[in-house]
Amino acid sequence: MPTTSKKRDKGFAAGKAESGEARSRTPAPKRKDKRVPAVERREIILEAALNTFIEYGCHGARVNEIARRADVTRPILYRHFPSKLSILVALVDRAGENLIQAMSEPPSQNLDWRESIRRDIHAYLDFVEKYGKAYILLYSTGLCLDQEVSQRIFAIRKRITHIVEERICRFTDMRRASREEVETLAAMLVGMVEQAANQWVNERRISRRACEKYLVRAVTGILFQLPPRKP
Numbered sequence: 001m002p003t004t005s006k007k008r009d010k011g012f013a014a015g016k017a018e019s020g021e022a023r024s025r026t027p028a029p030k031r032k033d034k035r036v037p038a039v040e041r042r043e044i045i046l047e048a049a050l051n052t053f054i055e056y057g058c059h060g061a062r063v064n065e066i067a068r069r070a071d072v073t074r075p076i077l078y079r080h081f082p083s084k085l086s087i088l089v090a091l092v093d094r095a096g097e098n099l100i101q102a103m104s105e106p107p108s109q110n111l112d113w114r115e116s117i118r119r120d121i122h123a124y125l126d127f128v129e130k131y132g133k134a135y136i137l138l139y140s141t142g143l144c145l146d147q148e149v150s151q152r153i154f155a156i157r158k159r160i161t162h163i164v165e166e167r168i169c170r171f172t173d174m175r176r177a178s179r180e181e182v183e184t185l186a187a188m189l190v191g192m193v194e195q196a197a198n199q200w201v202n203e204r205r206i207s208r209r210a211c212e213k214y215l216v217r218a219v220t221g222i223l224f225q226l227p228p229r230k231p
Contacts, residue, residue, distance in 0.1 A: 042080050045070045046094065049087045054133050058088065058146070085146065092149055095134035096156035102127040103163050113171035113228065114220055120167065121193065121215050125208060128197045139198055161190045168223065176227040185226075189219055 036044065048069035052061045063084050067077045081087045102123045107116045128135045138153065164186040172182065193215055200211040 038080075041070075041072070041076075045072065045077055045080055046087070046091055050091055050133055050137060053088065053091070053137055058140075058149075085148065088146070088149055089152060091134070092138060092152045092156075095131060095138040096152065096159075098131060098134070099124075099127050099138070100156065100159055100163070103160055107167070107170070113223065116167060116171065117219050117223070118216050120164075121212055121219065124193060125197060125200075125212055125215075128201050129208060132201050135197070135201060139194060157190065157194075161186050164190055168226070171223075171229055173227040173229045181226075185222065189222065192218065 045066065049061070049066045052066050052069060056062070056065070061084065063074060063077065066084075066087065067074050070077065081090065103120060105123070107119065111119070138156070161183075165182055168182050168186060174182075196211060196215055200206060200208070206214075
């Protein structure tokens with residue numbers, strides 16, 4: 001009968017609609033962050049933010065995208081970081097502390113200045129290789145558009161330069177070399193190594209081994225001009 005057929009059609013259509021509606025109402029997978037410890041959750045957010053900043057830049061990155069990649073809601077993200085800038089500052093601080101730690105190990109008493117140079121450059125490039133994205137973020141010129149971030153990066157560079165100054169003084173006869181000369185050389189060397197490491201990690205046109213060899217040769221050649229400290 002026509003009426004029955006129509007009812008069947010309506011019933012079938014309704015069933016399809018209900019089935020589609022049911023599928024559309026299928027709950028999304030539970031967020032993994034609900035039972036994650038706060039410290040671990042913070043690291044997950046920072047890692048998601050790092051990738052977002054690298055991909056979209058400082059100003060192009062959006063909090064919604066960071067939260068999505070971290071698989072957290074915005075309110076949860078804001079419990080850890082009150083703003084996008086605070087996330088960026090935390091990333092810069094973390095990268096800077098890791099780099100400083102990599103450079104801070106004091107040289108052995110029996111290590112000569114050439115071996116000290118090789119060890120320090122090796123440690124620096126180890127950091128760049130392990131934390132490539134963080135390094136790119138740390139030395140991205142776009143970050144200097146914000147004063148607070150710029151000041152953080154300046155402070156990190158200053159601490160690294162100070163470490164290099166102390167290394168130079170350790171192996172130099174400071175009675176025949178001025179502190180001003182050492183400070184200038186340290187700043188120059190840090191800038192040179194930064195630039196070379198940046199080019200290597202961004203372009204990958206040369207191998208890590210070649211980059212390290214060229215840097216050791218250049219730094220050794222410059223510091224060779226200083227009067228050595230006698231044993």
